[in-house]
Amino acid sequence: MSTHQPSAARGGKIRAPLLFAVMAVLIGFEGMTSGWNGAIGILNMGLISAILALGVNMQWGYAGLFNSGVVGFIALGGLAPVLVSMPPTPGAFAAGGWQILIGLLIAVAAIVLAVWLNGRLAGKARVLAIVAVLVAGFFIYRAVFDPAVAAVQAINPSALGYLGGLGLPVLLAWPVGALLAAGAAWVIGKTALGLRSDYLAIATLGIGEIIVAVLKNEEWLARGVLNVNGIPRPWPVPYEIDLQGNAAFVERAAALGLDPVTASTLLVKLLYTGLFVAVLGLLLWAAQLALKSPWGRMMRAIRDNEISAAAMGKNVTRRHLQIFVLGSAVIGLAGAMMITLDGQMTPSSYNPLRYTFLIWVMVIVGGSGNNWGSVLGGLLIWYLWIKAEAWGPQMMDLVTANLSEGALKQHLVDSAAHMRLIVMGLVLLLVLRFSPRGLLPER
Amino acid sequence: MEFLNALVAILNYVVVPATAYGAQLALGALGVTLIYGILRFSNFAHGDTMAFGTGITIIVTWGLQALGIGLGPLPTALLALPFGIAITAALVLATDRVVYRYYRKVKTAPVILTMVSVGVMFVMNGVTRLLIGVDEIQFADGERFVVAARAFKAATGLNEPLAIRTTQVITVVVAGLVVWALFWFLARTRTGKSMRAFSDNEDLALLSGINPNRVVAVTWIIAAALATTAGTLYGLDKSFKAFNYFQLLLPIFAAAIVGGLGNPLGAIAGGFVIAFSEVGVTYAWKKVATYLIPNWEAEGLMQLLSTEYKFAVSFAILIIVLLFKPTGLFKGKSV
Numbered sequence: 001m002s003t004h005q006p007s008a009a010r011g012g013k014i015r016a017p018l019l020f021a022v023m024a025v026l027i028g029f030e031g032m033t034s035g036w037n038g039a040i041g042i043l044n045m046g047l048i049s050a051i052l053a054l055g056v057n058m059q060w061g062y063a064g065l066f067n068s069g070v071v072g073f074i075a076l077g078g079l080a081p082v083l084v085s086m087p088p089t090p091g092a093f094a095a096g097g098w099q100i101l102i103g104l105l106i107a108v109a110a111i112v113l114a115v116w117l118n119g120r121l122a123g124k125a126r127v128l129a130i131v132a133v134l135v136a137g138f139f140i141y142r143a144v145f146d147p148a149v150a151a152v153q154a155i156n157p158s159a160l161g162y163l164g165g166l167g168l169p170v171l172l173a174w175p176v177g178a179l180l181a182a183g184a185a186w187v188i189g190k191t192a193l194g195l196r197s198d199y200l201a202i203a204t205l206g207i208g209e210i211i212v213a214v215l216k217n218e219e220w221l222a223r224g225v226l227n228v229n230g231i232p233r234p235w236p237v238p239y240e241i242d243l244q245g246n247a248a249f250v251e252r253a254a255a256l257g258l259d260p261v262t263a264s265t266l267l268v269k270l271l272y273t274g275l276f277v278a279v280l281g282l283l284l285w286a287a288q289l290a291l292k293s294p295w296g297r298m299m300r301a302i303r304d305n306e307i308s309a310a311a312m313g314k315n316v317t318r319r320h321l322q323i324f325v326l327g328s329a330v331i332g333l334a335g336a337m338m339i340t341l342d343g344q345m346t347p348s349s350y351n352p353l354r355y356t357f358l359i360w361v362m363v364i365v366g367g368s369g370n371n372w373g374s375v376l377g378g379l380l381i382w383y384l385w386i387k388a389e390a391w392g393p394q395m396m397d398l399v400t401a402n403l404s405e406g407a408l409k410q411h412l413v414d415s416a417a418h419m420r421l422i423v424m425g426l427v428l429l430l431v432l433r434f435s436p437r438g439l440l441p442e443r
Numbered sequence: 444m445e446f447l448n449a450l451v452a453i454l455n456y457v458v459v460p461a462t463a464y465g466a467q468l469a470l471g472a473l474g475v476t477l478i479y480g481i482l483r484f485s486n487f488a489h490g491d492t493m494a495f496g497t498g499i500t501i502i503v504t505w506g507l508q509a510l511g512i513g514l515g516p517l518p519t520a521l522l523a524l525p526f527g528i529a530i531t532a533a534l535v536l537a538t539d540r541v542v543y544r545y546y547r548k549v550k551t552a553p554v555i556l557t558m559v560s561v562g563v564m565f566v567m568n569g570v571t572r573l574l575i576g577v578d579e580i581q582f583a584d585g586e587r588f589v590v591a592a593r594a595f596k597a598a599t600g601l602n603e604p605l606a607i608r609t610t611q612v613i614t615v616v617v618a619g620l621v622v623w624a625l626f627w628f629l630a631r632t633r634t635g636k637s638m639r640a641f642s643d644n645e646d647l648a649l650l651s652g653i654n655p656n657r658v659v660a661v662t663w664i665i666a667a668a669l670a671t672t673a674g675t676l677y678g679l680d681k682s683f684k685a686f687n688y689f690q691l692l693l694p695i696f697a698a699a700i701v702g703g704l705g706n707p708l709g710a711i712a713g714g715f716v717i718a719f720s721e722v723g724v725t726y727a728w729k730k731v732a733t734y735l736i737p738n739w740e741a742e743g744l745m746q747l748l749s750t751e752y753k754f755a756v757s758f759a760i761l762i763i764v765l766l767f768k769p770t771g772l773f774k775g776k777s778v
Contacts, residue, residue, distance in 0.1 A: 425565025
C-alpha cells in the first residue's frame, strides 16, 4: 500500500521459495516433535486461512478496501454446508418451511419496493411512502414468519428443530457458500461504497455482527447455538471407522508400521489437505492471472490514485463493488470449507478477533497486494497462533518459576493464554511500521 | 389510572434505561468523534480503550474497598475513576508516541491509521485480559436504588413499579458534567479553540502558530478521559466484561456517524438516537398496549426485534443515515 518504494526486498527471486521452504520446515519440525496428526491439522487450517487471506487480499491488497466484517462472510459461507448437505428434516417444509420462505420473500419485496419508491417519488411523499411500505411489510412479514418458525422448531427440538438441508453432496456447498457471501457483500457494498473509506469499515463491522447474531438465534435455519453436528464429508474423504474396518487398509497400514487408528486419521487429514491444496491452487492461479491482466493493473491504478483513475474514465465505485464481491466470495468459499473440515456448525465460535482481525494480520504480514504473500501469511500466522497458545503458558511458567506460590502467580499463569492477542497485535504493528510491504512485497 | 400505569411502564422499561445507555454511548461517541476530527482516522481501539480504563478503575476500586475507603451511598468506583483516567491517558499518550506519531510524520492515508488502530486494539485487548481476565465482573457498591420499585408502588398506589438505580442517575449526572466541561473547554479555553481550529483546517492552524503536538496530546488525554468515564459508567450500570466493550464499538461508531463524524454535538444526539431506538425496538410493548387499549389482550409480546438483535438496530440506523444523509444529522466532516 505504501506509495514510496524502498529498495527491492532482499533475496530477490529466491525469497519466496526460501520463505515457503522455511514454512515447510516448521510444519515438518512440528510433525517430528509433536506428531504428524497435529502437524497436518495445523496445515489444513493453515490452507483454509491462506484462502481467507487471499480473499481479504483482493479487497485490501488490490483495492484498498477495509472489510472489518470478515467473520460474517466466513459464517455465511459456513451456513452453506448445513443448507446443502444435511438431510432434510422430515415434515419441516410441510409444517412451515414454505411459509418461512414466503415470509422472507415478503420482507425482501418490501425492501425492494421501498428502494424503487425512493427512486420514483420526491419530497414528503417519498418519506411517507417508504415508511408506510416498510412498516406494513414488517408486520405482514412477522405475521407470516413467526408461526411458521414456531412450527418448524417444534419438530423434535432436541435433535432437529430446523429445516435441514437438501441432502446433496457437500462439495456443492462450497460454491454455494461463495454465492451467499457474495450476495451479502453486494448489498453492503452497494450502500457503503462510494462514500468515505471508513464508512465501509464500519458498515462491514455491523454486517459481520449481524450475520453471526442471526446464525446464533435463528434456530429454524441452522439450530442456532444448539449447533449442527455430523455434516457429511466431501467426496474422496472416508470415515476413520470404515477404514479401520477395512482389512486391506489395516494390512497396508501394518506394512508401513502404523496402527490402524493413527493411519486412518492421517489418511483422512491428508485427503483434506489434497482437496484444500487443489482449491487453493486453482484460486491462486486465477488470482495471479487476474492481477497480471489489464483488469489487475486497472485495480491497482485505482487503489494508488482514485482521482487520476477516475479521470481516465474508470468507474471507481463500480470496480470497488466488483472486487469487494469477488473477495467476499472467496472468503465465503473458505468459510464453507472450514465447516466441512470441522464437520459441525458452531455459530458461537465465530469471534471477530479470531476470524476478522487475525486474517488481516495474515494479509499484512504476508505482503498486501501479493497473492503468494497472502498464502505464506495465512500458513505462517496460523502456525504462530496455534503455537503461541502453547508457548504463552510455557513462557509464563519460566517467568514465574522463582515466584512464590500465591494469587499473583496463579493469575499470571491463568492469563498467559491471552498473550497471543498481544503477540498478534505487536506483529501487526511492527510489520506496518518497519516493513509495510510485508514478507513478500508486491512487485 | 390505566394511562398512568402505561406511562410508568414506559418510563421504567424504556426511558430510564435508554437515557442511561444513551449517555454512555454519547460519551463513547464523543471520544471517537474527537479523534476523528483532530487525528483524522476511525479509532477501532476505542472500545478496548474503554475496557482498559474500566479495568484499571475496577482494580483501584478493589484496592480502595480493601482499605475501607468508600463514598457512602455512592459507588467507590467514582473515587477510583480519576486514577483510571490518569493511567489510561498515560497509556494512550505512550501509544501515540510509540505508534501513531510516526504515521502522522509520514502523512499516511487515514485507512492505514485505522489499520494501525486494529493492531493497538489487539494489544489493548490482550493487556486488559491479562490485567483482569475475561469473566463478568460486578463492581457497583453503595446504595442500589434511588427510587425502589416496591416503595414507588406503595407511595403511588399504581400497579406498575418504577425503579431508578443509583448507577443510572450517576451516569446521567456524570455524563452531563463531562459534556458541559468539554464544551466549555472547547469553546472558551485557548487550547480548546486551537483544537477546533486544527480540526477545521489543519494547514491554516499550523500557519497561525498552533503547536500540533500539544493539540494531539490534549486530544488523546480527553479521549482517554471520555473512554474511561463511559466505560466505567457502562460497567457500573450493567457489568464489566472485556468482550462486551469490543461489541460496543458498533453502536458507538453508529452514534458518531449518525450525529456527523467530527461533530461533538452530533455525537451526543447520535448516542441518544441509537440508545432510544435500540431499547424501544427490543422492548416488549404488550404491557403498555394492554393498559392503553381497554378490553384488549395483545397476542404475543409485541416485541419488534428480540434483544439479541439490538446491534441490528444500530446497523439499520447507520445504513439509513449513510443512504440518505451521509454527513450525518448535524453536519460532520467529509473527507
